[in-house]
Amino acid sequence: MTFALNNLPTANGGWFKAAEQQDAVAILLEVSGFERQRPTPNGPKDSALADVTVFKTPDQLKTFTPEVSQGQRIEQTVLARDLEGVVGSAVLVTVTQVPAKKPGSHPAWVWRQVTDPEIKNRVIAYAEQRDTAVQSAVSDAPDFD
Template sequence: MTLNFVEIPTAGGGWLKPAEIKDAVALLIEVNSYEPQRPTPNGPKDSALCDVTVFKTPESLASRTPEVNKGMRIEQTLLARDLEKVVGNATIVKLDQVPPKRPGAHPAWVWRPVNDATVRQAVIEYAQAREAAVNAAVADAPDFD
């Protein structure tokens, strides 16, 4: 019998702070799970647990040296709800803010697609190379059967 190893998603990557990565060239969001109305100290919130790969600059994209955050919790309402349909998959996005609808409210963070085809292709190539490296490591692992 072969074992199928999977990682248990944990919130070891902290919480997404959009203001810190708002100028990133691209974000690779891999959604592990989604919980509607998850209990928090500040009341229930929609919550997505994701692996977030941040390409902060064009140089980090070109050299394939992103910032990788495994198990990052995303609880901003619009951001989390948009990820509900992506569970088990990945998306390539950027962050943007939209003006508030009510006077005095804060602008909301939203995902925007990365429209630059070369940036999208570079992120896809990074993900494929990472997956190939994982598969090669698994293939090189000793077989104890």
Template sequence: MSLNFVDIPSTGGGWLKPNDVKDAPALLIEVNSYEAQRPTPNGPKDSALCDVTVFKDKAALDALSPEINKGMRIEQTLLARDLAGMVGSATIVQLTQIPPKRPGAYPAWVWRPITDASVRQAVIQYAEQREAAVTAAAAEAPSFD
């Protein structure tokens, strides 16, 4: 019988701060869990627990050397709700702000799909290399049967 190893989602990655990643050419978002109206000290919030891989700039993308944040909490309303149906899946996106609909309101952060095929392909290549490395490491692990 082979074991199916799964990481336990944790909150060690802190919270997503859109201003820190707004200029990133690509984000790989892997959604671990979603909680609607999760209790917080500031009232209930929709919350997604994700592994967020950030390609901070074009050089990081070209070198396939991103910043990896395991267990990052996303609680911005629009961002979290967009991830609600994606538990167990991943997406490649960018962050952008849209102007407010009401005068005096704050601009909202929203996910935007990557339209540049070369950027999207580079992120997919990174993910495939990462999965291949995990598979190779598992194959090299000793069997205790």
């Protein structure tokens, strides 16, 4: 039997703060879970759980040195609901605000798909390099059988 090591989806990465990521070049979201109307101290909210890799600057993208948060909770209404259909996969996005449709309402945070092929290719190269390093580390680990 082959040993398969998985991670438990836990929210040890805090909460996603869209305002802090609005200038990011690219955000790689690897969504591991979604809960509809999860109980919170502020009332029930739709909630997504994801590993969030943020490339804040073109230099971070170029050098493969993003900011990585594993198990980050995303609870802004529109952002979380958009991730419900991509549990178990990844998306490459940025985040921005759109004006409120009703007077007196707050602007909403929304995802924007990254369409620049150069950015996509760099993020894919980063993810492939990361996954290769993990596989290498696992295969180099001692066998205790």
